[in-house]
Amino acid sequence: MIQRxxxxxxxxxLLIAAAISLDYLLHRVDLPWIGRYLGVAGTAFVASxxxxxxxxxxxxxxxxxxxxxxxHCNAGxxxxxxxxxxxxxxxxxxxxxxxxxxxxxxxxxxxIGQYLVRKLREEVRIxxxxxxxxxxxxxxxxxxxxxxxxxLKALEKWRAIHMPIVSVLLAxxxxxxxxxFFFLNWR
Amino acid sequence: xxxxYVFLLCSIILSALAIAFPDLLLSPGPLLKGHEKLNxxxxxxxxxxxxxxxxxxxxxxxxxxxxxxxxxGDLLPKDTARVIFHxxxxxxxxxxxxxxxxxxxxxxxxxxxxxASLTTALRKNCSACxxxxxxxxxxxxxTKGNCSECHTxxxxxxxxxxxxxxxxxxxxxxxxxxxxxxxxxxxHRQSDANCAACHGTNRWKPAxxxxxxxxxxxxxxxxxxxxxxxxxxxxxxxxxxxCHEHSPSNITAEHRKEGIYRYDNxxxxxxxxxxxxxxx
Numbered sequence: 001m002i003q004r005x006x007x008x009x010x011x012x013x014l015l016i017a018a019a020i021s022l023d024y025l026l027h028r029v030d031l032p033w034i035g036r037y038l039g040v041a042g043t044a045f046v047a048s049x050x051x052x053x054x055x056x057x058x059x060x061x062x063x064x065x066x067x068x069x070x071x072h073c074n075a076g077x078x079x080x081x082x083x084x085x086x087x088x089x090x091x092x093x094x095x096x097x098x099x100x101x102x103x104x105x106x107x108x109x110x111x112i113g114q115y116l117v118r119k120l121r122e123e124v125r126i127x128x129x130x131x132x133x134x135x136x137x138x139x140x141x142x143x144x145x146x147x148x149x150x151x152l153k154a155l156e157k158w159r160a161i162h163m164p165i166v167s168v169l170l171a172x173x174x175x176x177x178x179x180x181f182f183f184l185n186w187r
Numbered sequence: 188x189x190x191x192y193v194f195l196l197c198s199i200i201l202s203a204l205a206i207a208f209p210d211l212l213l214s215p216g217p218l219l220k221g222h223e224k225l226n227x228x229x230x231x232x233x234x235x236x237x238x239x240x241x242x243x244x245x246x247x248x249x250x251x252x253x254x255x256x257x258x259x260g261d262l263l264p265k266d267t268a269r270v271i272f273h274x275x276x277x278x279x280x281x282x283x284x285x286x287x288x289x290x291x292x293x294x295x296x297x298x299x300x301x302x303a304s305l306t307t308a309l310r311k312n313c314s315a316c317x318x319x320x321x322x323x324x325x326x327x328x329x330t331k332g333n334c335s336e337c338h339t340x341x342x343x344x345x346x347x348x349x350x351x352x353x354x355x356x357x358x359x360x361x362x363x364x365x366x367x368x369x370x371x372x373x374x375h376r377q378s379d380a381n382c383a384a385c386h387g388t389n390r391w392k393p394a395x396x397x398x399x400x401x402x403x404x405x406x407x408x409x410x411x412x413x414x415x416x417x418x419x420x421x422x423x424x425x426x427x428x429x430c431h432e433h434s435p436s437n438i439t440a441e442h443r444k445e446g447i448y449r450y451d452n453x454x455x456x457x458x459x460x461x462x463x464x465x466x467x
Binding site (some may be wrong): 092093094095163164166167168170171172174175179181182183184185 | 188190191193194196197198201202205211212213214215216227235236238239282288
């Protein structure tokens with residue numbers, strides 16, 4: 001368990017440490033304005049991480065689900081880092097503050113999800129081994145998908161918590177972006 | 188509950204809260220002291236999707252009254268520089284310098300000022316605003332008020348002074364500014380000339396003066412400048428008659444003895460310069 005949980009815990013803590021360090025560095029070299037644009041870049045990264053949902057819902061037809069999951073995790077991590085730096089760790093208004101808080105929560109929840117996926121995959125591997133199909137390298141893609149579905153179904157409980165938090169985060173981000181467009185000096 | 192419903196419900200609740208309490212949910216920071224009443228009236232300054240416009244600022248802050256009256260019409264203590272400055276602003280672009288949401292202290296809501304925002308006439312009349320920053324020294328007393336002739340708009344130093352900016356009468360008074368630059372040596376102590384007789388206006392060195400080019404000061408000739416250069420400040424003219432050896436009667440007698448009758452220009456024959464030629 002520790003073997004699986006430790007790297008993910010470190011990954012989440014590294015995210016916080018990297019955000020604080022990067023923000024400190026930008027202020028130190030007098031380039032804090034870069035943080036403003038990191039918000040846009042971070043949003044793009046987070047948006048690209050939704051490719052995983054699109055793949056699962058078969059909106060995107062091609063590509064390995066595992067590859068999309070890896071993209072989801074990595075793009076989400078980088079996007080979160082950028083957005084936390086974008087917040088400048090200044091909490092003036094509640095809306096962006098809550099968005100940052102929820103973003104960290106979603107990322108933490110994502111790390112828990114990643115832990116569960118690894119755990120379930122391990123269990124599936126053991127089950128496959130018990131049924132004698134663990135060494136079948138030329139396994140039928142349909143069957144492979146079946147095992148993925150088994151994993152996904154086992155994750156339903158986690159999804160029941162993860163997705164509502166993501167939805168709240170999306171609502172907060174949308175309102176934050178809208179308020180920026182509404183009030184910003186464009187000229 | 189389905190994620191979509193959670194999203195919609197949250198969006199509706201948060202939007203309602205943002206409209207009801209914009210200062211808590213949206214404001215990036217408290218407004219400055221004079222604007223505190225506008226804390227929940229964002230649209231007093233912000234135009235939807237258009238930002239803050241000068242038109243909105245001047246509905247309260249009349250540019251011609253800045254520094255004279257406050258926004259409710261009460262007279263303010265006299266501040267001429269502030270009045271001239273704001274009157275001279277091209278296009279009244281308030282947000283070039285002013286911002287808000289930086290807290291109650293108004294000085295924190297001032298952006299870096301750009302001289303380009305000023306009218307051409309005011310840009311040439313620097314002292315209208317920088318009157319109190321003019322140093323009280325001879326150089327600045329001679330200047331005409333356009334700082335940009337020597338200084339840049341970013342920093343006072345380094346400055347590039349051009350002596351051509353001085354009036355002809357002032358240009359000859361080098362020592363009034365360069366008193367402390369004058370070296371305390373024999374040559375400079377005795378010199379009454381203005382510095383420009385030997386020096387250029389950009390650098391002290393190289394200087395054009397080198398006595399060896401004209402006459403080596405050696406032996407009995409190692410004497411004060413005034414022995415030969417009798418007219419103060421005039422070093423092109425000289426005389427050889429001011430010492431016991433070269434009395435007019437001696438010189439006349441010696442030259443006539445040799446059959447020389449034109450001997451008014453001593454240096455023509457008695458060269459003693461850096462070329463090494465000497466003719467006694």
